[in-house]
Every structure is written in C-alpha cells, then in structure tokens.
Amino acid sequence: MIAREIGSGRPLVALHGFGVDHRIMLPLAEWIGDAPWRLVLLDLPWAESAARGATVSSTREVAHGVLAEIDDHLGDEPFAVIGNSYGAMLARHVAHERRPRVRGLATLAGVFRPAHHERSVPERTVVHVESPVLDAAGDAREAFEEISVIQDAASFAAFQRYVLPGLRGADTTVMDRIAADYAIDGVPEERYPEPFTAPTLHVFGRQDDVVGYEDGLALREHYPRGSFVVLDGAGHNVHLEQPDVTGALFREWLARMDR
Known part of the structure; x- marks a missing residue:
C-alpha cells in the first residue's frame, strides 16, 4: 500500500480520501520543502496501484x-x-491506536461522522465560476463541478493533476464493498477519551457540503494543542482551492511538531 516516499527525515504518513489515490496528497511534498520530514504516501485498496486482488469489504x-x-x-x-x-x-484512528509513537495529527476536510445523514453540512454553494474553464473541461466537467466551489483555471488545473487520475483509476467494485460498511467501530475520541496532546491541525472548507465543519469543531476540546481553521471560498477540496493558506497552516503545524 506504500505508493511513494518523498524526501528525508521524520516520517509523515499521508492517507487520501475515498475514490481518489495518493496523488491528491502530493501538494504536501511541495509544502514540506526543505523541512526535515519525509512524506510516506499510501494508496488505499480501491486505488489503481492497490486494487488488483483487493478483497477488503469494510473500513x-x-x-x-x-x-x-x-x-x-x-x-x-x-x-x-x-x-x-x-x-x-x-x-x-491511527493517531489514537498508536498514540505513544505519534508526533502529531492533521486532517483536511475530514470525515468526523461516517453516516452522511448524520453530518451537519451547509447547503451547496458555488462561490466563483469561470464559464470558459467549464466549457473547456470536456469529460472532466461533471466531476469537477460536482465537488468544486471555486471553479476557475487554477482550481481546475489542480483537479486535473491531483484528483482526476485517481478518480479514473479507482476500482468501483472495491469501493462499493467498503461503502456498504463505511464506519470504523467506535469514534476514536470516544474510545480513547483522554485528550490528545500532540500538535494537531484540522482544516475545513466553509462551503464543504460533503462533510461540513461543525462535526469536527465539536471535538476541539479533545485536542488541546489543536488548530481548527474554517476557510471561506473552499469546499471538500479545501487544500486545492485554498493552497496558499492551507500550505502555510501545514508548515506551521510541522514547526509546532519540530519544537
């Protein structure tokens, strides 16, 4: 499941979202720069590099x-x-199960409630549209429009580079099996109620109608060293639609762990 390892230094394990692959996490490598961290990118079972012969049927x-x-x-x-x-x-889940070894935890547009009908999410809102970008998007238009709230050239270029290859290579049969049993047993913060004291970062999109932000903010007392940030002009691809701000927050999280 290890897809790529980039850089040198302390390991930072990166886990991508549902239906895409490790490439959606590649901007992190640019943000790390010359910091003493190496990015360990995993591909989950539906990803093109991992799906062949995958037999998993639950989260x-x-x-x-x-x-x-x-x-x-x-x-x-x-x-x-x-x-x-x-x-x-x-x-x-990993951070709580391996807490003594974990230097820090970060989430980007994170799932905090597995069941969609239980999530507190805003209404679907598109903040900015550039029609020529959509007109030129071809067969990627529908997928881009469905998820993006900033629909401009930069956002589409990021979507093409980091999201679309994983979407097109995903094994939907594997995904369907996992989606039918989507939740992990028990909320990590409830199974391990003692506050998680390592540095954390939780970044949300204000217009994220997939997972929202309220469910994540509700756990802020569990993370006394946590930064919780809700970014306007961002949806479920928050780190692609607001890369400069997210990159700065990410580097500040690395610095907190270094200290």
Whole structure:
C-alpha cells in the first residue's frame, strides 16, 4: 500500500480520501520543502496501484491494513499522520491506536461522522465560476463541478493533476464493498477519551457540503494543542482551492511538531 516516499527525515504518513489515490496528497511534498520530514504516501485498496486482488469489504479492514502497513514500514519509529476526507477518519484512528509513537495529527476536510445523514453540512454553494474553464473541461466537467466551489483555471488545473487520475483509476467494485460498511467501530475520541496532546491541525472548507465543519469543531476540546481553521471560498477540496493558506497552516503545524 506504500505508493511513494518523498524526501528525508521524520516520517509523515499521508492517507487520501475515498475514490481518489495518493496523488491528491502530493501538494504536501511541495509544502514540506526543505523541512526535515519525509512524506510516506499510501494508496488505499480501491486505488489503481492497490486494487488488483483487493478483497477488503469494510473500513475496519482498511484501517487494520493501514496500521499493519505503518508498523511494517516504520517499525518503532515515531511518525506524524495526515488524512484527507475518508483518510482523515483513518488518520484519527491511527493517531489514537498508536498514540505513544505519534508526533502529531492533521486532517483536511475530514470525515468526523461516517453516516452522511448524520453530518451537519451547509447547503451547496458555488462561490466563483469561470464559464470558459467549464466549457473547456470536456469529460472532466461533471466531476469537477460536482465537488468544486471555486471553479476557475487554477482550481481546475489542480483537479486535473491531483484528483482526476485517481478518480479514473479507482476500482468501483472495491469501493462499493467498503461503502456498504463505511464506519470504523467506535469514534476514536470516544474510545480513547483522554485528550490528545500532540500538535494537531484540522482544516475545513466553509462551503464543504460533503462533510461540513461543525462535526469536527465539536471535538476541539479533545485536542488541546489543536488548530481548527474554517476557510471561506473552499469546499471538500479545501487544500486545492485554498493552497496558499492551507500550505502555510501545514508548515506551521510541522514547526509546532519540530519544537
């Protein structure tokens, strides 16, 4: 499940969202720059590089496989973990299950309530549209319009580079099996109620109608070293629609862990 490893230094495990692959997390490598961290990118079972022969049928099995992969790859080495969307749910699970070894946790547009009907989400709102960009998007237009709230050239270029390859390569049969049993047993913050005291970062899109932000903010007391940031002009692809601000927050989180 290890897709790529970029850089050198302390390991930062990155877990992508549902239906995409590790490429959606590649902007992190640019944001790390010359900081003493190496990015360990995993591909989850539906990803093109991992789907062949995948037999998992629940998120519990995915979570077990992620923990096993981290343990096998890193041994006893301390690490940080960051997750996007579905990957954020897994990242929180990893951080609590391996708490003594975890330097920090970050989530980007994270799933905090697995059941869609239980999520507190805003109404669908598109903040900015550039019609020529949509007109030129071809067969990627529908997928881009469905998820994006900033529909301009920069956002579409990021979508093409980081999101679309994973969408097109995903094994929908594997995804359907996992979607039918989507939740991890127990909310990590409830299973391990003692406050998580390592530095954390939780970034949300104000216009994210997929997972929202209220459910994540409700857990802020569990993370006394946590920064919780809701960015206007961003939806579920918050780190692609607001890359400069998200990158600055990410680098500040790295600095807090370094200190």
